Amino acid sequence: MAYTEDDLEKELATKEYKYGFYTDIESETFPVGLNEDIVRAISKKKEEPEWMTEWRIEAFRYWQTLEEPEWANVHYEKPDFQNISYYSAPSKKPKYDSLDEVDPELLDTFKRLGISIDEQKKLAGVAVDVVMDSVSVTTTFKKTLAEKGIIFCSISEAIKEHPELVKKYIGTVVPKKDNFYAALNSAVFSDGSFCYIPKGVRCPMELSTYFRINQAGTGQFERTLVVADEGSYVSYLEGCTAPSRDENQLHAAVVELIALDDAEIKYSTVQNWYPGNDEGKGGVYNFVTKRGLCEKNAKISWTQVETGSAVTWKYPSCVLKGDNSIGEFYSIAVTNNFQQADTGTKMIHLGKNTKSTIISKGISAGQSQNSYRGLVQINSRAENARNFSQCDSLLMGNKCGAHTFPYIEAKNKSAKVEHEATTSKIGEDQIFYCNQRGIDTEKAIALIVNGFSKEVLNKLPMEFAVEAQKLLEISLEGSVG
Amino acid sequence: MLEIKNLNAGIEDKDILKGIDLKVNAGEVHAIMGPNGSGKSTLSSVIAGKEEYEVNGGDIIFEGESMLELDAEERAHKGVFLSFQYPVEIPGVSVTNFIKTAINETRKAKGLEDMPASDMLKMIREKSELLEIDRKFLSRSLNEGFSGGEKKRNEIFQMAMLEPKLAILDETDSGLDIDALRIVSNGVNKLRSKDNAVVVITHYQRLLEYIVPDFVHVLVDGKIVKSGGKELALELEEKGYDWVKAELTA
Numbered sequence: 073m074a075y076t077e078d079d080l081e082k083e084l085a086t087k088e089y090k091y092g093f094y095t096d097i098e099s100e101t102f103p104v105g106l107n108e109d110i111v112r113a114i115s116k117k118k119e120e121p122e123w124m125t126e127w128r129i130e131a132f133r134y135w136q137t138l139e140e141p142e143w144a145n146v147h148y149e150k151p152d153f154q155n156i157s158y159y160s161a162p163s164k165k166p167k168y169d170s171l172d173e174v175d176p177e178l179l180d181t182f183k184r185l186g187i188s189i190d191e192q193k194k195l196a197g198v199a200v201d202v203v204m205d206s207v208s209v210t211t212t213f214k215k216t217l218a219e220k221g222i223i224f225c226s227i228s229e230a231i232k233e234h235p236e237l238v239k240k241y242i243g244t245v246v247p248k249k250d251n252f253y254a255a256l257n258s259a260v261f262s263d264g265s266f267c268y269i270p271k272g273v274r275c276p277m278e279l280s281t282y283f284r285i286n287q288a289g290t291g292q293f294e295r296t297l298v299v300a301d302e303g304s305y306v307s308y309l310e311g312c313t314a315p316s317r318d319e320n321q322l323h324a325a326v327v328e329l330i331a332l333d334d335a336e337i338k339y340s341t342v343q344n345w346y347p348g349n350d351e352g353k354g355g356v357y358n359f360v361t362k363r364g365l366c367e368k369n370a371k372i373s374w375t376q377v378e379t380g381s382a383v384t385w386k387y388p389s390c391v392l393k394g395d396n397s398i399g400e401f402y403s404i405a406v407t408n409n410f411q412q413a414d415t416g417t418k419m420i421h422l423g424k425n426t427k428s429t430i431i432s433k434g435i436s437a438g439q440s441q442n443s444y445r446g447l448v449q450i451n452s453r454a455e456n457a458r459n460f461s462q463c464d465s466l467l468m469g470n471k472c473g474a475h476t477f478p479y480i481e482a483k484n485k486s487a488k489v490e491h492e493a494t495t496s497k498i499g500e501d502q503i504f505y506c507n508q509r510g511i512d513t514e515k516a517i518a519l520i521v522n523g524f525s526k527e528v529l530n531k532l533p534m535e536f537a538v539e540a541q542k543l544l545e546i547s548l549e550g551s552v553g
Numbered sequence: 554m555l556e557i558k559n560l561n562a563g564i565e566d567k568d569i570l571k572g573i574d575l576k577v578n579a580g581e582v583h584a585i586m587g588p589n590g591s592g593k594s595t596l597s598s599v600i601a602g603k604e605e606y607e608v609n610g611g612d613i614i615f616e617g618e619s620m621l622e623l624d625a626e627e628r629a630h631k632g633v634f635l636s637f638q639y640p641v642e643i644p645g646v647s648v649t650n651f652i653k654t655a656i657n658e659t660r661k662a663k664g665l666e667d668m669p670a671s672d673m674l675k676m677i678r679e680k681s682e683l684l685e686i687d688r689k690f691l692s693r694s695l696n697e698g699f700s701g702g703e704k705k706r707n708e709i710f711q712m713a714m715l716e717p718k719l720a721i722l723d724e725t726d727s728g729l730d731i732d733a734l735r736i737v738s739n740g741v742n743k744l745r746s747k748d749n750a751v752v753v754i755t756h757y758q759r760l761l762e763y764i765v766p767d768f769v770h771v772l773v774d775g776k777i778v779k780s781g782g783k784e785l786a787l788e789l790e791e792k793g794y795d796w797v798k799a800e801l802t803a
């Protein structure tokens with residue numbers, strides 16, 4: 073590959089990233105607890121049609137019959153679901169025509185996030201639908217998108233404005249009875265994003281949503297639905313930061329992706345939720361169900377950088393239903409202090425000539441536990457299915473752990489499944505080499521970690537990659553004595 | 554610039570450096586020669602501040618101040634550079650990214666802003682031309698899969714970029730082919746000035762024909778046993794180290 077001056081310039085570009093703050097915006101919050109009345113109240117609050125309310129109630133009733141699952145490699149104090157408030161919306165909730173009308177405190181939050189909307193506007197090709205405390209507050213670039221027939225709005229708005237699309241696709245990839253957290257989410261989701269790309273349209277910009285959890289004691293139940301119609305393409309970015317606080321915050325989102333024939337969806341996540349203090353207190357519990365469905369010749373790529381949360385349980389998956397469809401999973405998971413991450417992916421090969429690639433980079437520091445759990449399932453009808461998996465672990469110190477659990481179920485003899493795994497440690501000699509060049513140990517580790525993660529970082533859109541690098545750096549701060 | 558006084562250092566209970574005295578003034582080139590395992594690399598590591606080695610006595614004074622209490626990166630910020638005998642690989646970190654980080658971290662330590670990207674670009678262009686380095690090379694992972702000679706040339710490229718006051722070149726010549734040796738030596742010579750100094754560690758007289766030393770020291774078993782002018786290197790090449798050792802016991 074040719075290396076141009078442009079590449080060199082890109083490599084030299086730097087950008088600052090700030091984090092760890094709390095925005096004090098007045099909210100309207102429901103009383104704690106969960107029952108059918110609360111579910112109905114949420115639906116009413118959002119002015120939803122009857123079918124939606126019923127859908128929620130059905131999910132809720134099913135959820136009540138379930139037990140919260142136990143996970144082999146994560147240990148945590150289970151959240152008390154009756155002690156959570158299920159709805160919280162900023163009390164000032166107008167639709168803004170210009171930035172001047174936006175709550176200055178919110179704007180300040182954006183600035184500290186390093187993503188002021190002004191800047192975002194200039195950053196070519198990024199539209200931002202900001203989800204703050206469960207309600208969309210502002211949307212940009214809507215017009216440009218509308219011209220192409222692209223719908224990008226909050227899920228509540230979509231339920232009202234495009235009920236036929238929502239009704240057709242919601243719960244088709246992650247059924248409301250899929251699992252404990254998905255059922256809970258289906259009952260109480262308060263907001264999230266909806267995106268529809270019409271046939272043959274290439275979305276001209278990266279669609280980007282910044283999630284934030286912002287109200288003490290409110291769980292967040294986002295619902296994201298992305299539908300790429302035949303032959304279309306979209307790149308979707310999701311990023312989160314959360315202010316530091318003392319109590320656990322539950323997050324149980326559901327993300328559904330649908331790539332129809334010949335469509336492609338790229339879904340990138342940078343996740344930076346509060347992991348708890350260095351003794352492991354506080355921090356976000358992240359139980360997310362993410363799944364994508366590929367029809368014929370379609371492609372879905374999940375790219376994720378996970379640095380936050382006290383407990384992360386997450387397996388973005390691809391159901392390769394159509395022939396010749398492709399699923400990809402690129403992941404960096406960093407754990408430090410007492411964090412526990414159990415992440416990985418599932419690639420379900422149903423169609424012929426389906427292909428999947430898994431690249432997982434786990435970085436463990438402190439006393440953290442980092443597990444990769446991957447399932448490659450090849451159905452009996454999936455002729456000539458291919459999978460390549462590579463799981464690399466980087467350990468810092470002697471108290472942390474990295475675990476790899478690759479599961480392979482191949483029911484078709486023509487399947488070709490390859491798995492590679494490595495474990496390495498940061499060497500003293502590497503650190504000294506960096507030190508000698510004027511790079512202190514903390515920065516040296518960040519550099520080495522970035523290098524280790526490069527294959528995945530490279531999959532992220534440029535501006536996201538820069539931010540992700542900063543995040544890796546921040547999350548490993550203080551990991552060396 | 555650099556003054557080493559009766560330096561004793563080693564690991565745990567093994568003494569490696571046993572009383573080294575060395576004075577290097579600005580503008581000078583010193584060569585250190587000596588048999589394998591005599592302590593040349595250890596000396597350069599100790600000057601650079603590698604924590605693995607314990608200093609049991611003596612002092613290392615750089616520009617009038619003792620460096621013993623300084624961390625390796627602080628010594629680097631003061632202008633000490635070590636071209637490693639065995640450069641380390643850092644997978645996934647490009648040469649460009651690495652040198653950019655090194656320069657900006659050094660600037661930060663001095664309270665300066667990051668170097669503007671355009672200046673950095675210009676400097677990279679200049680220095681890679683000086684050392685006849687193909688720019689494509691700079692996008693590769695640091696030292697990963699580099700040939701022996703490429704690693705050494707890359708060390709000197711970093712030196713050129715960092716513009717140190719004191720450069721210690723530990724066997725930079727080993728692994729370089731004849732042309733590369735000339736190019737790299739030329740590069741080093743072009744970077745020399747009355748304000749900086751170079752210490753070259755080598756086994757071969759050949760390098761010293763290009764980078765002509767003002768002084769040559771012979772290190773045997775952790776001690777400098779003989780010092781002289783550039784002709785000492787020639788004499789060593791001719792007679793071997795046994796000659797020095799014999800002289801010692803005589």
Ligand SMILES: Nc1ncnc2c1ncn2[C@@H]1O[C@H](COP(=O)(O)OP(=O)(O)OP(=O)(O)O)[C@@H](O)[C@H]1O
Nearest residue numbers: 564569587588589590591592593594595596605638
């Ligand atoms: N970290 C260490 N652990 C154990 N022994 C060491 C260590 N570092 C140096 N030594 C020993 O100290 C002695 C001096 O080593 P050093 O690498 O300084 O030699 P040198 O003069 O550079 O040799 P060469 O010409 O082969 O490069 C050797 O006997 C070496 O084995």
Ligand SMILES: [Mg+2]
Nearest residue numbers: 593594595638
């Ligand atoms: Mg040596």
